[in-house]
Amino acid sequence: MSEVRKFRLTCIVCPLGCTVEVTMEGDRITGVKGFTCPRGEEYAIQEIREPKRVVMSVVKVKGGTFPTVAVKSDRPVPKELIPKIMRELAEVEVEAPVRVGQVIVENVLGTGANIVATRAA
Amino acid sequence: MRSEYDVVVIGGGPAGLAAAIKAKELGMSVLLIENREFLGGIPMQCVHPGFGLHYFKEDLTGTEFIHRILERFREMNVEYYTNAHVLEIVPYSYRHKILRVVTEEGLFEVRAKTVIYAAGARERHMFEIGITGHRVAGIYTAGEAQTMMDIYGVMPGREIVIVGSGDVGLIMARRFTLEGAHVKAVIELMPYPGGLTRNVVQCLEDFGIPLYLSHAVTRVEGKKRVERVIVTKVDENLRPIPGTEESIECDTVVLAAGLVPYLKVIEKAGVEIDPATNGPVVNSYLETSVPGIFVAGNALVINDLVDYVVEQGEEAAEGAYEFVKNGGLPALKWRKLVKGRNIRLAVPHYLADTKDVTIYARVAEPEENVKLRFPEIGKEIRLPLVRPSEMIRVKLKGEEIARAKGRITMEVVRDE
Ligand SMILES: Cc1cc2nc3c(=O)[nH]c(=O)nc-3n(C[C@H](O)[C@H](O)[C@H](O)COP(=O)(O)OP(=O)(O)OC[C@H]3O[C@@H](n4cnc5c(N)ncnc54)[C@H](O)[C@@H]3O)c2cc1C
Ligand code: SF4
Numbered sequence: 001m002s003e004v005r006k007f008r009l010t011c012i013v014c015p016l017g018c019t020v021e022v023t024m025e026g027d028r029i030t031g032v033k034g035f036t037c038p039r040g041e042e043y044a045i046q047e048i049r050e051p052k053r054v055v056m057s058v059v060k061v062k063g064g065t066f067p068t069v070a071v072k073s074d075r076p077v078p079k080e081l082i083p084k085i086m087r088e089l090a091e092v093e094v095e096a097p098v099r100v101g102q103v104i105v106e107n108v109l110g111t112g113a114n115i116v117a118t119r120a121a
Numbered sequence: 122m123r124s125e126y127d128v129v130v131i132g133g134g135p136a137g138l139a140a141a142i143k144a145k146e147l148g149m150s151v152l153l154i155e156n157r158e159f160l161g162g163i164p165m166q167c168v169h170p171g172f173g174l175h176y177f178k179e180d181l182t183g184t185e186f187i188h189r190i191l192e193r194f195r196e197m198n199v200e201y202y203t204n205a206h207v208l209e210i211v212p213y214s215y216r217h218k219i220l221r222v223v224t225e226e227g228l229f230e231v232r233a234k235t236v237i238y239a240a241g242a243r244e245r246h247m248f249e250i251g252i253t254g255h256r257v258a259g260i261y262t263a264g265e266a267q268t269m270m271d272i273y274g275v276m277p278g279r280e281i282v283i284v285g286s287g288d289v290g291l292i293m294a295r296r297f298t299l300e301g302a303h304v305k306a307v308i309e310l311m312p313y314p315g316g317l318t319r320n321v322v323q324c325l326e327d328f329g330i331p332l333y334l335s336h337a338v339t340r341v342e343g344k345k346r347v348e349r350v351i352v353t354k355v356d357e358n359l360r361p362i363p364g365t366e367e368s369i370e371c372d373t374v375v376l377a378a379g380l381v382p383y384l385k386v387i388e389k390a391g392v393e394i395d396p397a398t399n400g401p402v403v404n405s406y407l408e409t410s411v412p413g414i415f416v417a418g419n420a421l422v423i424n425d426l427v428d429y430v431v432e433q434g435e436e437a438a439e440g441a442y443e444f445v446k447n448g449g450l451p452a453l454k455w456r457k458l459v460k461g462r463n464i465r466l467a468v469p470h471y472l473a474d475t476k477d478v479t480i481y482a483r484v485a486e487p488e489e490n491v492k493l494r495f496p497e498i499g500k501e502i503r504l505p506l507v508r509p510s511e512m513i514r515v516k517l518k519g520e521e522i523a524r525a526k527g528r529i530t531m532e533v534v535r536d537e
Binding site for chain 1: 185
């Protein structure tokens with residue numbers, strides 16, 4: 001018999017913030033409870049296996065209305081890669097004009113996520 | 122530029138933009154005046170998501186949210202000025218107001234039949250929250266720090282202490298950390314965090330940032346720039362306990378200690394203020410006590426959600442439209458909305474019996490399994506949970522309001 005462990009997480013998908021409990025035997029997830037909707041169950045499993053977050057930042061712009069443009073990843077990326085992505089973004093400089101939704105960095109660090117602009121510049 | 126507009130909107134944040142768009146859709150002549158160099162208000166500096174879930178049914182960043190509103194605003198061809206600050210509104214007569222505006226080119230005056238005041242809120246500063254000590258460089262409000270970092274690309278500091286654990290403070294802690302700064306602690310006066318649990322998790326716990334509950338920053342020390350803060354435990358009456366002082370080295374203090382409606386301009390015009398909201402007293406049309414002056418957004422009441430702000434902007438525009446069309450609001454019977462058990466604030470204050478109304482309220486104490494009740498009209502709504510930090514939004518129909526003889530009480534009671 002492998003060891004049974006329990007993890008208590010707070011779901012961050014919506015403002016309700018349900019407490020979700022995940023039970024694991026070895027590396028097998030054997031139970032998830034406490035979620036109010038299926039998104040919470042999905043989140044908890046993902047959070048145990050490979051936590052992911054959307055990253056947000058600003059990058060430099062040449063010749064724009066503002067010196068920066070706001071950006072985000074168009075899907076969640078592995079949490080552990082976030083510091084590395086941030087360092088990569090610190091080096092990026094784009095030329096104005098930039099429109100909302102424009103891809104600034106494609107497939108950032110091979111995560112499959114694109115970094116897109118969220119403000120015009 | 123015309124010599125007189127049906128409506129002049131003050132403030133180009135979400136409330137003002139939504140009001141201007143709606144007013145234009147209703148066929149009025151509209152001018153919008155914004156004192157910053159760009160339109161958009163606070164969301165322009167909010168790179169995090171959490172905007173527009175109700176209004177656009179999508180989770181957008183502040184910048185994306187305001188982009189959508191601004192596109193609509195430009196399509197409607199609303200006349201506007203940026204870098205223009207409204208100094209004063211003179212209620213010249215019942216149907217006419219004069220606005221004095223300063224711009225780079227000098228002072229000008231504009232006449233308006235109605236005014237929608239949507240100037241947002243100001244942030245509470247250190248002297249309002251009992252912080253003593255040196256007034257040195259390195260002390261910023263959250264909004265100032267956010268504007269520096271997320272619009273102008275300048276880091277406000279490296280070693281940061283944040284005062285206040287509302288969603289604003291929590292979100293700022295994450296932003297600073299992601300940008301490579303070291304957030305040494307978030308200090309919260311109350312025994313519980315001010316913001317949503319999900320934000321405590323993803324903004325503090327994700328990064329191992331300590332949260333000091335029941336603590337206050339009581340003193341800032343430094344010669345030219347902040348060098349340290351003194352943090353003190355507080356008792357149940359929120360008073361600092363002598364002998365519990367602790368010092369935290371840092372070069373920057375960020376104040377996220379709450380917002381207050383920014384009323385300087387309309388206060389001078391003589392509007393009545395509600396001490397519970399710190400905003401003006403309004404009726405169902407969001408008209409203040411000065412006829413023809415309407416108010417929306419954070420200038421009316423501090424909102425957590427931009428969606429509600431936009432809704433208030435549109436409501437104020439409809440009010441202004443009624444006013445212009447009828448030369449004043451249609452004569453009605455008003456019911457006073459009275460705050461009952463566990464209601465700390467509620468707007469609007471006076472309800473018209475011929476019109477549906479959206480009420481925004483906050484409770485004084487957190488409670489579970491409760492009912493929101495309006496006893497005079499026999500209306501009850503079950504709520505699993507109420508918290509002071511989350512605004513309650515509820516609609517009453519005109520015919521429901523008409524059922525009440527005099528006042529209408531709003532109260533939270535246990536659901537037994
Ligand atoms: C850090 C932070 C995070 C937030 N996060 C979220 C979130 O995740 N989700 C969400 O829904 N909401 C969020 N909000 C709340 C939301 O941003 C506000 O509720 C909303 O911006 C209020 O809109 P407003 O139009 O009333 O005010 P503002 O956006 O403040 O706009 C008011 C405008 O009026 C201008 N003005 C003021 N006085 C004058 C004058 N005399 N003459 C001319 N112009 C004037 C100001 O310069 C400003 O541009 C957040 C707020 C902050 C500060
Ligand atoms: S489980 Fe569902 S309802 Fe609960 S916080 Fe997560 S997303 Fe929201």
